[in-house]
Amino acid sequence: MQTYRLIFSSVSVLNQIPDAQTIFGALCGIIKKKDGEKVLNAYLDSLRTNEPWFVHSSMFPLDLFPFPSENLFSLEFIEKFIDSQKDGESKLFLFSEFKKYKKLKYVSVGILTEYILSGRLDQLRKDLLTKQEKFSIIEDQEILRLREETITFQSVNVLSIRNSIRKDSLDKDLFYESQLFVPKDQQFQVLVKTDQDIGRIRLYFSLLEYTGIGSNRSVGMNSFHLENIEEFHFENQNERAYLLSKCIPEKEEFDFEQSSYRVDSKLFRGSNTYVYGDYVGRFTRLLEGSLCKPAKKKEYYGQLISIFMDGKIIDHYGIGMVV
Known part of the structure; x- marks a missing residue:
C-alpha cells in the first residue's frame, strides 16, 4: 500500500486534536451523505474483510x-x-x-x-x-x-462555560468544556495508506472542513481545511510496529512480552442521530506511540469492531496505522 500524508490547517476553535476513531466517524457521515448508504457499507465491509479502501492514522501537529x-x-x-x-x-x-x-x-x-x-x-x-x-x-x-529543527506546536487551552437548553424544557444546564486555540499557520497531518486512487480520499477528507470532526460540529468547531497531499516514504527498520492510531489487536497479533505499550479503556456512546447516544461498550486499546512486536509484519494491525444494537450495526475503528 502507498502511504500519503494529508496536511490540514484548522479553520475553527478545537476541542482536541482528533484521533483515528473520531476521524472515522466523521468520514462515515461524509460517505453516507455524499454517496449513500450502499457505498458506506462497501467501505465498512472493506475494513472488515481486510481489503480496505484505505486506513488512516490519528491527527498530529505537522512533523510531530x-x-x-x-x-x-x-x-x-x-x-x-x-x-x-x-x-x-x-x-x-x-x-x-x-x-x-x-x-x-x-x-x-x-x-x-x-x-x-x-x-x-x-x-x-x-x-x-x-x-x-x-x-x-x-x-x-x-x-x-x-537542535537544528524548528518544529513547534503552539496552542492555548481555555476552559469555557456555556449554557444549553434541554429539548423537553426551558431549563438550562451548565457545561464546562476545553477549547484549544492554535495560530492560523499551525498545520496538522494525517497519514493514509491505500492502493486506490488518491482522488477519492482527497474528496472525502476535503469535506471535513464543512462537516467538522467530533463534538460541537453544529456550532462550527473542529473544522479542518485540507491543504495538500504528498507521498510519505519513511521506512520502518524497527522490528516493532510503531502505532500511529489507537489499536484493538486481533488475537496473538502481537508478542506483548517483547512490546512496549500503553493502553486506555473507555466507554463509548453511539451518535445521537443513530442510536440516541446510548452506550455502545467499553473498548481497551493500544495507544499511539506503542511499540509492538508483531507475529507477522503487516501494512496495518487491529480490526474494525462491530456491535449490534437495536437492529443496527455500530462500528468502532480499532485499526492500528503504522509507517
Missing part, C-alpha cells in the same frame, strides 16, 4: 509524532545515576532534568527517522545523556526534537 511508549529512563536507572553524583545541588538538577522526559508527548520527524524507525532507542538514551547539545526539549509544547 507520538512519543514512544518505551520508558527511556527507568526509575532504577534514574536512582543509580543520581546517587552517583556527589553534591546535593547536582542531584536536584538531574532529578528535574529526568522529570522532563516523563512529560513529553511528541517527537520531531528527525527523532522519528534517526532513532525510532531505525530501532535505535538505546542509542537515543545514550545520546540524551552524553550529547545533550544535540537535542532541544520544548517543555511547554511537550516536544523532543533535534
Whole structure:
C-alpha cells in the first residue's frame, strides 16, 4: 500500500486534536451523505474483510509524532545515576532534568527517522545523556526534537462555560468544556495508506472542513481545511510496529512480552442521530506511540469492531496505522 500524508490547517476553535476513531466517524457521515448508504457499507465491509479502501492514522501537529511508549529512563536507572553524583545541588538538577522526559508527548520527524524507525532507542538514551547539545526539549509544547529543527506546536487551552437548553424544557444546564486555540499557520497531518486512487480520499477528507470532526460540529468547531497531499516514504527498520492510531489487536497479533505499550479503556456512546447516544461498550486499546512486536509484519494491525444494537450495526475503528 502507498502511504500519503494529508496536511490540514484548522479553520475553527478545537476541542482536541482528533484521533483515528473520531476521524472515522466523521468520514462515515461524509460517505453516507455524499454517496449513500450502499457505498458506506462497501467501505465498512472493506475494513472488515481486510481489503480496505484505505486506513488512516490519528491527527498530529505537522512533523510531530507520538512519543514512544518505551520508558527511556527507568526509575532504577534514574536512582543509580543520581546517587552517583556527589553534591546535593547536582542531584536536584538531574532529578528535574529526568522529570522532563516523563512529560513529553511528541517527537520531531528527525527523532522519528534517526532513532525510532531505525530501532535505535538505546542509542537515543545514550545520546540524551552524553550529547545533550544535540537535542532541544520544548517543555511547554511537550516536544523532543533535534537542535537544528524548528518544529513547534503552539496552542492555548481555555476552559469555557456555556449554557444549553434541554429539548423537553426551558431549563438550562451548565457545561464546562476545553477549547484549544492554535495560530492560523499551525498545520496538522494525517497519514493514509491505500492502493486506490488518491482522488477519492482527497474528496472525502476535503469535506471535513464543512462537516467538522467530533463534538460541537453544529456550532462550527473542529473544522479542518485540507491543504495538500504528498507521498510519505519513511521506512520502518524497527522490528516493532510503531502505532500511529489507537489499536484493538486481533488475537496473538502481537508478542506483548517483547512490546512496549500503553493502553486506555473507555466507554463509548453511539451518535445521537443513530442510536440516541446510548452506550455502545467499553473498548481497551493500544495507544499511539506503542511499540509492538508483531507475529507477522503487516501494512496495518487491529480490526474494525462491530456491535449490534437495536437492529443496527455500530462500528468502532480499532485499526492500528503504522509507517
